[in-house]
Amino acid sequence: MNKIIIGEHIVKSFGEGDEKHKVLDGVSAEINEGEFVAVMGPSGSGKSTLMFALSGMDSVDGGKVVFDGKNLSGLGEKELSDIRRTKMGFVFQQPTMLKNLNILDNIILPSVRDNRKNTTTISAKAKTLMKRVGIADLENRDITQVSGGQLQRAGICRALMNSPKILFGDEPTGALNSKSAHEIMDIFSEINAEGTAIMLVTHDANVAARTERIMFMRDGAILSEMKLSKFDGKDWDSRVEKVTMKMREIGI
Ligand SMILES: Nc1ncnc2c1ncn2[C@@H]1O[C@H](COP(=O)(O)OP(=O)(O)OP(=O)(O)O)[C@@H](O)[C@H]1O
Ligand SMILES: [Mg+2]
Numbered sequence: 001m002n003k004i005i006i007g008e009h010i011v012k013s014f015g016e017g018d019e020k021h022k023v024l025d026g027v028s029a030e031i032n033e034g035e036f037v038a039v040m041g042p043s044g045s046g047k048s049t050l051m052f053a054l055s056g057m058d059s060v061d062g063g064k065v066v067f068d069g070k071n072l073s074g075l076g077e078k079e080l081s082d083i084r085r086t087k088m089g090f091v092f093q094q095p096t097m098l099k100n101l102n103i104l105d106n107i108i109l110p111s112v113r114d115n116r117k118n119t120t121t122i123s124a125k126a127k128t129l130m131k132r133v134g135i136a137d138l139e140n141r142d143i144t145q146v147s148g149g150q151l152q153r154a155g156i157c158r159a160l161m162n163s164p165k166i167l168f169g170d171e172p173t174g175a176l177n178s179k180s181a182h183e184i185m186d187i188f189s190e191i192n193a194e195g196t197a198i199m200l201v202t203h204d205a206n207v208a209a210r211t212e213r214i215m216f217m218r219d220g221a222i223l224s225e226m227k228l229s230k231f232d233g234k235d236w237d238s239r240v241e242k243v244t245m246k247m248r249e250i251g252i
Helices: 047-054 077-087 103-114 119-132 148-160 178-193 236-250
Strands: 003-014 021-032 036-040 062-067 088-091 166-170 197-201 213-218 221-227
Touching: 003 047, 021 047, 021 062, 021 197, 021 221, 036 047, 036 178, 047 062, 047 166, 047 197, 077 088, 088 148, 103 119, 103 148, 119 148, 148 178, 166 178, 178 197, 213 236, 221 236
Parallel strands: 036 197, 036 213, 088 166, 166 197
Antiparallel strands: 003 021, 003 062, 213 221
16 A cells, blocks of 8 residues: 555654643654545644644654655755645635635635646636535635635635645534534545545544544554544444544543
């Protein structure tokens, strides 16, 4: 199985002097190409920090991260941002979008700014993605005229504009009600089924139960892992139960 990410003994600290504390304490984590993984753990356990380290969004103090065969530590900011832009997609709890642009323009903005293809091609791609996630008719709306779930779909479209090899999501369903969260997870499952690897940070057993593997973190370390089969729509209750039991067992 080819690895899209290999993180070895990652150490990351924040603060200086007496205030300095280790947030990642020698974490090793790998993600296969096309894999769907979740990271769970208590608040402050280092989940977001791990995601930032594995995606090269943030530097590491020790250990190394190899992404798609390249050691990220050896790269400059320009090369890192090129990799992030062309091979990675990011979705956060609430998408940051510009208020003076409509939904479509917000989705295409980063691609237009890169100026690597013409605007017609870029818009066509955005419209295909919007249709796919069920927001085709919202392209001219302001970002204040759509629901949280619709805005998150737009955020997903924006993250998929460059057909990334991996999509990182930091609590992408955290601000949504359970119905919207479920629908967003359907979209993630479809994207994953088409071959894009996904790494999601989540507190929600229902979200984690959709993935293939869960890494459980505590105090800057991965405590344990749990493997699940690919989600095929069956066996839903038992998957959620399995995840919930594991969370209870390790006390998160
Ligand atoms: N830029 C930063 N400067 C200083 N400390 C930071 C910074 N980012 C994170 N931390 C600290 O690192 C620890 C881990 O933070 P992190 O955001 O990775 O936690 P998390 O597991 O994602 O938590 P949550 O579930 O609340 O999002 C916390 O104690 C946090 O305060
Ligand atoms: Mg976090």
